[in-house]
Amino acid sequence: MSKKVIIIGGGIIGLCSAYYLQKDGHQVTVIDQSNMDAGASYVNAGYLSPSHIIPLSAPGVMIKGLKWMFNSASPLYIKPRMEADFLKWTYAFNKSCSSNHVKKAIPAIKDLAVLSQELYKDIREQEHFTSQYRKDGILMLCQTEKALKEALKTAGLASEEGLEVNEVTLADLKRLEPNVNLNVIGGTHYKCDAHTTPNEFMSEMKAYLKLKGVVFYANEKVEDIEVKNHKISALITKTHTFTADEFVLAAGSWSALLSKKLGIHLLLQAGKGYRINTTSSTGIKLPAILTESKVAVTPMNGFTRFGGTMEIAGINSKINKNRIDAIANAVTKYYPEITLTETEKEDAASGLRPVTPDGLAYIGKSSKCSNLIIATGHAMMGWSMGTGTGKLVSELISDKKLSLDIHVFSPDRRF
Template sequence: MADIIIIGGGIIGLSSAYYLSKQGHQITVIDKGDLTDNCSFGNAGMIVPSHFVPLAAPGMIRQGIRWMFDSKSPFYVKPSLGGGLPAWGLTFLKKSTQRHVEESALPLRDLSLLSKQLFQDLAKEPDFDFELRNNGILAFYKTEKAAEEEAHLAKRAIELGLDMAVLSKAECEALQPKLKLDVLGAVHYRCDAHLYPVKLMQALIKYLEQKGVKIVRNQEVTRMTTNGSQISSVFTGTKEWKADQYILATGSWSPAVAKLLGLNISLMPGKGYSFMEDEPQQRMSIPALLCEARVAITPMNGQIRYGGTMEIAKINSQVNMNRVEGIVASVPKYFPDLTPAVPALKDIWYGFRPSSPDGLPYIGRSPKLNNLVVATGHGMMGLSLGPATGLLVSQLVSGQRPEIDIQAFLPQR
């Protein structure tokens, strides 16, 4: 059995620790925070085999340019000559093709379906009650254009073996009769599920520490040393850590950490916002995606979580209230009886989605350092793809054949 250091304590790092611990390895997880509020906690909690279309897709460039001039729009790229954005942007432009979408569909489907099955298995384990619900997700639309796009997506999904159905407004109302709708209809992503991220993360942390996994909090990796084609040690300040194998699972901070090893990982943080409101009437049981507004709404923990936006920019602590107000304003346009208030600044959560330029995660061994496995770049699907990525990482570390083909996700692609 090997000594393994996992850098990063989000869903990807903890999922990797979970499956590696089952193989009997000695594991240390190092995180620069306290593991209470990273991107894995405040997301929409959606498990999404339906999301087989990567961010880099036809139409995103044109739509993104239009959104650039709307301060409340759901997508924004802040112009910058630094921080890796020019190279990221060029690759994004190059990959925004129909061919890339078609080539990505099967790998993303397989990764997502594997992850969903692993979530189902995990939910059966003792002390792993994280409110997993298999109700699917409803993608609501108000315009004929969005209806056409969703119908096309559903047709392709069915061809890929995914369970989806196009519903009329009346059929949507029958599923959640207490919820008033102002929509044309929706596509029911029956293949999807949802959970409560906070409970999931807490359960993982508790399990790992009970199994002897060492979790080092509030320690930032500041230096890494190599010997030939191997990492020899990592440093958090003056403290040195050594292992046989290393896992890079640092989300949006991955480019900076990789740079310590002389490696380049093309990735930009995509800031997203969310907030919670009480919902004593429990009118919503199926999560919603508001197609035109790009807003996600999820019932969880007796409340409703509203989330959205994708701000591609450097990591920063600023809260753009215009974006938050955009989320709030969009909700009653679809659900007249759901009228969330603009939350106070202290109640707004934000996190940084690690977004690769082609919209696919990086999963695989480093081509330059043979004792390093990279697991990052999952964009908006980090939580959804966490278990599958963790399992694949454990198989790579142990020299086993990966559960699925990972060629599309290799760091050197």
């Protein structure tokens, strides 16, 4: 049965939800408070990476966060704030930093990322998209024995999950990256991973959805939500009142603010990431993670992107120059012949990624609202999990058998 569905949020999760919902015959409207041309869905590393199986909340991460708390250039920066939501999130995050949690999270993360990669490829082929898609794998580059040891340990876990990964020596790296000088001792190569150019896919997807009748309202902020008998009856903006049969909350880092209007208290923090682009020839062929610095490198169509950092400092769009410099310095440290210019650094952009305390997204219905699907909290894996999440959203609304067991992603789970 065709339903009228409104999606709050026009990022990768919102657009992929719209794609599968219209495929299932629903009438879809997408509302977003921005112009839908910037943010995390546009400035990310473009990875479709089943390799990223370890959640942010892993053993030792909280200790590192505390050590880095007063270093605004650190890979993970948690700004101390006396706010109830932040303190609750921090407490839950600390509880989740356990080996038992990681063991439970790994298969769930892997399965959703693998599904999403397959669906991403299917969409490009079925709809004749021309956006970049390359499955060259991703390198994990290490400069120290300690980092290499940890990388090999993670590779072992990934291999146990059926992911294709192997250790690479300096000789291997010279063969894989013949045109760059690398200052590393070795690493791992995840052949299971792919990469893309995000703005290309987003542009093609929006154009496709509009052609198929999906209605878009940009620069339309939801001011209020009317609820009757545990169901959303209307969304209120400054200029419109929207009604529908079903609603999807895919508003990224803003989702927790909106869910409060429904009495749903999602533990969610905005994790800011940065990117620097260069159109200069770098010679880089393969995407890479600069392991110790937590910097991502992606050869995209027409430019190379360097990005990274996780800054938990509330919802804001401020550019922290220290963090931009940290990314640029890391690039030169690993690629001695590459230096990013001041102009390139000044053109840096940021995006806010919604981060849950346990590193697992919120996907599913809350018991407090019967006609709402929540799809947010993917942290650094939003791009990698976008298509799979969108398909699951449509399956829930269409009362279809789910492609995956999503109980670990429940919005009502306790921390």
